[in-house]
Amino acid sequence: MRIGVFVCHCGSNIAGTVDVVSVAEASKMFPDVVYATDEVYTCSEPGQKAIQDAVREHRLDGVVVASCSPRMHENTFRRAIEKAGLNRYMLEMANIREHVSWIGKDKEKNTFKSTELVHMAVEKLRRNQPLVPKTFEIDKTVLVVGGGVAGIQAALDCADGGLDVILVERESSIGGKMAKLDKTFPTVDCSTCILGPKMVDVAQHPNITLMTSSEVDEVNGYVGNFEVTIRRKATYVNNDLCTGCGLCSAKCPSKKALDKFNEGVGQTTAINIPFPQAIPKKAAIDPEYCIKFTKGKCGVCAKVCPTGAVNYEQQDELKTVKVGAVIAATGYSLFDHTRLEQYGGGRYPDVVTSLQYERMLSASGPTGGHIKRPSNGEEPKNIVFIQCVGSRDKSIDRPYCSGFCCMYTAKQAILTKDHLPDSQSYVFYMDIRAPGKLYDEFTRRAMEEYGARYVRGRVSMVYPKDGKLMVRGADTLAGTQMEVDADLVVLAVGAEAETGAPQLAEKLRISYDKYGFFLEGHPKLRPVETNTAGVFLAGSCQGPKDIPSSVGQGSAAAAKVLALFAKDMLESDPAVAEVNQRRCVGCLKCVRTCPFGAIKEIEARDGSTKAEVIDTVCQGCGICSVTCPHGAIQLKHFTDNQILAEVDALCLSWMDENYA
């Protein structure tokens, strides 16, 4: 074999703490290495060309690139050597940037370590085999999980592109958080007026199947061929019969049910349609408050329903669908404001969350758009907004900035003045984060035109006094303490990962961070992809996002799916398991351990039982290789011999005192 080694400077990223010239020089002593050099930027066009020229000139049949992580550029270099006529699997990478130059400053040790990593890569490459991918058919249906604005946008774009879309939403209506907003920043557009038509489009689009009150139960399969089980939770109303007339909720005697859509501001009936613009406009029963369920007697809604849609016996239904790709758009949840006791949330009725306040501002909300103190129904005069409640706070494990709270607080301060011209708003803030088109101008308007008083400082406590709430805080710019007698306190709660997000991630086999937000393929270059092929992200499930970013990501994810489905067949990764039929004794342990059902039982010509791998189904995890008692099943590209050769390269040389 003739191997070429290319050691990358990566500007000064590697060359700053690794003597790359010596690494290249030392590489020449490894077996089969006939050519070694260093390049300033191997991934650049001249760098790739240098590899291709060397392959031709030195008749190389394998290439080692010592540079960044293979998770970063393996595909880049695979394509490069392929263009030079080599099989793409005749490449190995030594990760001397993320695993060497960036984590230590001792140049001598780094250089030695880099050389050893090249040695490992060379020994593995010597045992590599050319591999050729196979193609398989795909199901061009896409599953969108979550019917907030990101999911809606993704579903509409995919459907407009001609794909069949299944949109799954946990609640009884789509719309998500945006449907709860009164207005949007920085245009003070009416939220429902811009979201509503999109929701209607979803309901009317011939390519979209909408499944509300539904959740993903189980996910099997792989890109192009996922099999997803969806659980439709019992709503005790037959959606095919319900016309959304609302007679049931008008007659429902249980009128003190928790109004989830209105964030608990006001109460609703046990059977209800969450809001007037709901899509689909179907009633659902909340069994926690329904008298029929709690006491066993009632049944009023069933009696008054003109179409007989109410069914107390309804059970959860499971439905299995086949899809080729999944877009996760599950959104976010709000920080539990009662956790920060100093603000009195949950203790004093006049301390509300920003989303509760939003419902009060909304003309279709429980107060009809009138701002009232929950304690006595009077109009408030002094309103205090406290920012960063559950954001940028290490002590409660929420060190991140939620991004949109500064902006919605400015919007709420402006709307407050519109609603109550005699009111005075105070905003306690840490820093104002308004990086967006017209965003900073908007916060300025809140201060200058609408007279909101911005106080830079944290609030230490909120306590009741003479029917008011005293807000005590610091004004760090003036260097003084200040106290405001507030009638209403609004807590700008931050974003958290949606409840159940980690569980969904585990089903989809994607990663999530410690806060429960889904992990993108690359923070800069693959923001809507995940490391699991065929699974994409949109909106706040990946991290807190405002509406334009969520919509943008929804469209971006849709574009990724459309690009994926532009091909009729997909190529499978050829680094899959393979059974050596002569060594296989037909115990079929591998068949039982394979998580993908990729190994089947066959009958050999002599009538004996053997195992065989279905190439296009195998995902290349290698569990079977370790399970096989006879070493008969090997994962290509990661065979026992290849891994042990790497171990040998590390250990045996180490024992040789003359080495290095």
Added chain:
Amino acid sequence: MPVMDGRELRIVGFLCNWCSYGGADTAGVARFDQPTDLRIVRLPCTGRMDPLFVIKALLSGADGVLVSGCHPRDCHYSEGNFYARRRLEVLKQFLPVTGIDPERFEYTWVSASEGQKWQEVVTKFTERIHTLGPAPVIADAAERLKAANLG
């Protein structure tokens, strides 16, 4: 890190591609300083991790072996790390029988976002191996490797 001064020891890491290898990358991108002793072998999944690889490394002269994968329930291949956990737990019980100090082997779970955790894991494990010192030479290692079909 005073124990890390002077000569490096031989530590082999087996990391799954999707979580821990990514976590090690994240640690690198964030420039989290780490001891230089560890060399990483990339595997698709810890489910690919044959316990014999550990034995092979330790009999061949490694001073320590560290295996790291995705957190349980978060495996890219659904259940590879469950197999790994069971196999490696058995290995841990079994190592003293082979005459190898089980302290020289550890397995852990680090996700792709946990760069800081990776730094801690590497630093702690390297410190542990340096406290143990270089592994004693096993006289009949070659024969044992042959017996295990690893020669």
